[in-house]
Amino acid sequence: MTIRLEPREDAGLGLKIGVSLAAGLVALLLVAIPVLFAGGSPLTAYGLMIQGAFGSMFAFSETLNRATPLILTGLACAVAFRAKLWNIGAEGQLYIGALAAVCIGSGLLQLPPALMIPTVMIAGFLAGGLMMVIPTVIKQRFGADEVVITLLLNFVVILFIQMLVEGPLKDPLSMGWPQSVPLLAEAKLPKLLPRLRMHWGLIVGLVAALVLWLMVRKTVLGFEIRAVGENKAAARFAGIPVDATMLKVALISGGLAGLAGVGEVAGVKGYLSSDLSPGFGYSGIVVAMLAGLSPIGTVIAALFVAAVFVGADSMSRATGISSYIADLVVALSLLCVLVGSFFLRFRVKWDRQSVVA
Amino acid sequence: MTDAPVLLSLQNITKRFGALTANDGISLDLHRGEILALLGENGAGKTTLMNILFGHYVQDEGDVRVLGDGGLTALPPGSPGAALKAGIGMVHQHFTLAENLSGLANIRLGTEPLLSFGREGAARAKVQKIIAESGLDVDLDRRVADLTVGEKQRIEILKALYRDAKVLILDEPTAVLTPQEADGLFVVLRRLAANGLGVIFISHKLGEVLAVSHRILVLRGGKKAGELVTADADRRAIADLMVGKAVAAVVRTPASPGDVLLALENVSLHGASGRSLSGVDLKLRAGEVVGLAGVSGNGQSGIAGLISGLAVPTSGTMRLYGETVTRADPRALVANGVARMPEDRQHDGVVGTMSVADNIAIEEVRSAAFSKMGFLDRKAMRERATAAIAGYDVRCQGPDAEARLLSGGNVQKLILARVLERGPRVILANQPTRGLDVGAQAEVHRRILAARDRGAAVLVISEDLDELFALADRFVVVHAGELHDAGPSEGLDRGTIGLMMAGQSHARAEMAS
Ligand SMILES: Nc1ncnc2c1ncn2[C@@H]1O[C@H](COP(=O)(O)OP(=O)(O)OP(=O)(O)O)[C@@H](O)[C@H]1O
Numbered sequence: 001m002t003i004r005l006e007p008r009e010d011a012g013l014g015l016k017i018g019v020s021l022a023a024g025l026v027a028l029l030l031v032a033i034p035v036l037f038a039g040g041s042p043l044t045a046y047g048l049m050i051q052g053a054f055g056s057m058f059a060f061s062e063t064l065n066r067a068t069p070l071i072l073t074g075l076a077c078a079v080a081f082r083a084k085l086w087n088i089g090a091e092g093q094l095y096i097g098a099l100a101a102v103c104i105g106s107g108l109l110q111l112p113p114a115l116m117i118p119t120v121m122i123a124g125f126l127a128g129g130l131m132m133v134i135p136t137v138i139k140q141r142f143g144a145d146e147v148v149i150t151l152l153l154n155f156v157v158i159l160f161i162q163m164l165v166e167g168p169l170k171d172p173l174s175m176g177w178p179q180s181v182p183l184l185a186e187a188k189l190p191k192l193l194p195r196l197r198m199h200w201g202l203i204v205g206l207v208a209a210l211v212l213w214l215m216v217r218k219t220v221l222g223f224e225i226r227a228v229g230e231n232k233a234a235a236r237f238a239g240i241p242v243d244a245t246m247l248k249v250a251l252i253s254g255g256l257a258g259l260a261g262v263g264e265v266a267g268v269k270g271y272l273s274s275d276l277s278p279g280f281g282y283s284g285i286v287v288a289m290l291a292g293l294s295p296i297g298t299v300i301a302a303l304f305v306a307a308v309f310v311g312a313d314s315m316s317r318a319t320g321i322s323s324y325i326a327d328l329v330v331a332l333s334l335l336c337v338l339v340g341s342f343f344l345r346f347r348v349k350w351d352r353q354s355v356v357a
Numbered sequence: 358m359t360d361a362p363v364l365l366s367l368q369n370i371t372k373r374f375g376a377l378t379a380n381d382g383i384s385l386d387l388h389r390g391e392i393l394a395l396l397g398e399n400g401a402g403k404t405t406l407m408n409i410l411f412g413h414y415v416q417d418e419g420d421v422r423v424l425g426d427g428g429l430t431a432l433p434p435g436s437p438g439a440a441l442k443a444g445i446g447m448v449h450q451h452f453t454l455a456e457n458l459s460g461l462a463n464i465r466l467g468t469e470p471l472l473s474f475g476r477e478g479a480a481r482a483k484v485q486k487i488i489a490e491s492g493l494d495v496d497l498d499r500r501v502a503d504l505t506v507g508e509k510q511r512i513e514i515l516k517a518l519y520r521d522a523k524v525l526i527l528d529e530p531t532a533v534l535t536p537q538e539a540d541g542l543f544v545v546l547r548r549l550a551a552n553g554l555g556v557i558f559i560s561h562k563l564g565e566v567l568a569v570s571h572r573i574l575v576l577r578g579g580k581k582a583g584e585l586v587t588a589d590a591d592r593r594a595i596a597d598l599m600v601g602k603a604v605a606a607v608v609r610t611p612a613s614p615g616d617v618l619l620a621l622e623n624v625s626l627h628g629a630s631g632r633s634l635s636g637v638d639l640k641l642r643a644g645e646v647v648g649l650a651g652v653s654g655n656g657q658s659g660i661a662g663l664i665s666g667l668a669v670p671t672s673g674t675m676r677l678y679g680e681t682v683t684r685a686d687p688r689a690l691v692a693n694g695v696a697r698m699p700e701d702r703q704h705d706g707v708v709g710t711m712s713v714a715d716n717i718a719i720e721e722v723r724s725a726a727f728s729k730m731g732f733l734d735r736k737a738m739r740e741r742a743t744a745a746i747a748g749y750d751v752r753c754q755g756p757d758a759e760a761r762l763l764s765g766g767n768v769q770k771l772i773l774a775r776v777l778e779r780g781p782r783v784i785l786a787n788q789p790t791r792g793l794d795v796g797a798q799a800e801v802h803r804r805i806l807a808a809r810d811r812g813a814a815v816l817v818i819s820e821d822l823d824e825l826f827a828l829a830d831r832f833v834v835v836h837a838g839e840l841h842d843a844g845p846s847e848g849l850d851r852g853t854i855g856l857m858m859a860g861q862s863h864a865r866a867e868m869a870s
């Protein structure tokens with residue numbers, strides 16, 4: 001009896017979901033090993049993690065709060081990757097979006113919340129979008145690789161933000177802390193529930209996922225993005241404006257990451273600082289891959305990643321096992337999904353035919 | 358011939374894809390030194406059978422047996438590695454070379470451990486010996502990306518022979534070759550067979566099958582329809598087996614040309630070699646088919662690029678219905694009734710992972726026919742696709758099937774359906790029947806002539822002179838980026854065209870031939 005691989009025609013939805021779930025489970029199993037080494041019991045550790053992520057209204061709201069920027073950066077990566085535009089710069093776009101929100105929302109304009117919030121969001125979206133449109137234009141004009149440009153821009157942006165919050169944008173009342181002037185109350189995103197940190201950014205993320213899902217499946221733009229992503233030459237021949245489509249994708253992708261930044265300043269922190277994001281932009285890449293680039297899947301994957309981080313924090317406080325375990329779980333899930341995607345492309349055949357001599 | 362030992366034996370091979378049985382109990386034997394031609398309609402299952410033989414697909418039933426030290430031995434199914442080891446070499450319809458490496462590196466790729474410095478000398482000697490024996494002449498040190506299609510194919514064949522192939526499989530090897538290159542290939546194949554190799558080749562060109570093969574195997578609808586010894590076969594007998602009926606030849610009635618619909622006026626195009634044009638004049642009139650002859654690489658792709666809307670002239674003017682075309686915009690051309698067939702259907706013609714319906718609608722997704730206010734009209738797309746599948750006999754599992762699962766010829770039919778169904782006024786038919794079976798070829802010719810009679814202006818680009826003479830009312834010949842008028846096809850002979858293709862002027866060519 002031998003095992004053989006055969007290219008698969010098309011993997012069904014059930015299989016795709018199954019592979020992602022299995023990948024998560026395998027990752028958890030694998031992480032049990034270092035947990036054992038750290039002297040903990042994996043079952044207790046995971047129990048505490050689940051409790052820490054979902055165990056109470058407070059815990060759950062923290063998870064949702066953590067998932068909010070991840071949904072948006074995850075969508076940012078998913079939509080770009082679908083068009084084979086490799087946006088590794090969601091982190092920088094997030095900061096630029098946050099910067100735009102602070103510039104507009106901290107006193108430049110005086111508007112009632114019903115106008116102020118949308119204005120701040122649009123500004124953040126456009127600013128983030130521009131941060132992705134520029135590398136895309138450079139790619140189209142000069143053939144420079146967008147992976148390199150967007151990745152390096154992240155560092156440029158963070159240094160720029162550091163300079164701003166130490167200098168021109170520094171809050172005189174911050175007692176020396178490097179943080180910007182605060183947003184006006186009118187620009188802040190309302191909380192979803194009293195006394196919990198969850199805010200309306202979550203709704204924005206969910207709506208964005210729904211809109212993207214509709215866009216991919218039902219609209220001409222979604223059709224064109226798929227065609228450009230799958231076969232650029234054929235798309236061009238068929239008259240789809242490849243460069244323009246890529247620019248639209250870049251705007252949407254960068255814009256979504258920018259919205260994540262708006263959510264963090266206007267929904268959580270209230271001011272800009274250079275530690276606004278603990279790498280939400282990079283985690284967005286993982287989220288998008290875990291989700292197989294599906295918009296709805298992105299929401300679920302973002303919840304999973306957020307739960308792992310929030311749960312691990314709380315588990316670490318209770319047991320003393322390092323919360324780096326969270327990074328391990330997330331990294332291993334990504335690896336498992338990549339291995340799993342192999343099973344989506346190939347069918348494993350258990351071959352019973354005996355070899356005739 | 359049949360006294361020679363059997364090299365390869367397929368026994369009752371059956372392969373199903375869902376509800377479709379692509380191969381149904383097929384058996385065949387291949388002898389030493391034999392050239393076997395595999396024929397059949399588009400979608401008959403030829404490529405599938407070869408993929409099983411080479412281990413790309415796993416058959417549901419049956420065995421592949423290869424002559425080894427201990428007689429005929431069954432190969433483990435689904436293992437290209439085992440097939441290679443047993444001495445089966447395959448040259449695919451689409452080449453599988455690493456474009457950035459030299460020819461020699463490609464030939465050695467996968468045969469040796471990654472870090473094998475210093476063995477290049479031995480490898481080169483072995484390849485050169487094979488070249489000397491087979492006549493497969495090619496520069497081993499050039500980057501594959503810089504080679505012509507014919508040269509790439511030679512590298513593919515060398516790659517197989519380098520691995521000591523006993524059986525060589527070629528899937529539609531001549532579809533992408535110029536007639537001269539094809540003749541060169543056949544010289545090589547005959548020599549290889551004389552040295553004891555067994556060759557299976559797939560082709561839709563009956564002429565070459567009759568000229569080169571020893572035996573012919575015909576598939577129809579996944580089943581073996583019959584086997585013929587080539588010496589006893591003729592076109593009719595083969596066509597009979599393939600389609601179950603004789604294929605009626607298409608008759609061209611005299612044309613009645615009308616207004617000029619598309620014109621190139623003193624057009625030059627600077628581009629990659631093989632694309633450049635200088636001072637080209639061309640007029641396409643309503644109700645007339647112009648045949649463009651030429652050795653491939655002399656500027657055909659430049660002219661096709663202009664009419665496809667992928668390029669605009671560097672100097673000179675292109676006019677459509679009298680108006681100057683200033684921007685490279687395929688969508689505008691499509692909207693104005695220009696039908697364009699891409700030369701490379703897999704690369705430029707379809708998005709493989711999208712459905713048949715998507716690929717039929719792709720040129721017009723933004724038009725009112727397939728979308729409303731930015732939203733796709735899926736129902737209209739599926740309806741058009743269903744009609745196209747029926748009207749053009751596209752063999753597939755339905756409008757939702759992914760285009761990459763279609764057989765080569767059926768992809769071509771899909772593209773024909775996409776562009777011809779709209780009732781275009783100008784048609785660029787670039788290699789319109791490449792890879793089509795004889796029945797489908799006749800059908801396409803009929804449709805092109807019907808479009809002409811309806812008043813369309815047609816430009817046919819083809820490497821097949823028979824095709825050009827069947828369709829064209831008037832000939833132009835391209836050589837080294839310049840276009841020469843060869844006049845009406847009546848009274849024109851092949852010799853004249855051939856000499857013009859080689860660069861002689863019309864007058865001199867006519868005198869000479
Ligand atoms: N992986 C697959 N999944 C589903 N259907 C397939 C697959 N591969 C091939 N088919 C179908 O099997 C049939 C036979 O295809 P095949 O490629 O063998 O045809 P062919 O004889 O080579 O035709 P052509 O002359 O057009 O190249 C076609 O209808 C094709 O759509």
Ligand SMILES: [Mg+2]
Nearest residue numbers: 403404764765
């Ligand atoms: Mg085929």
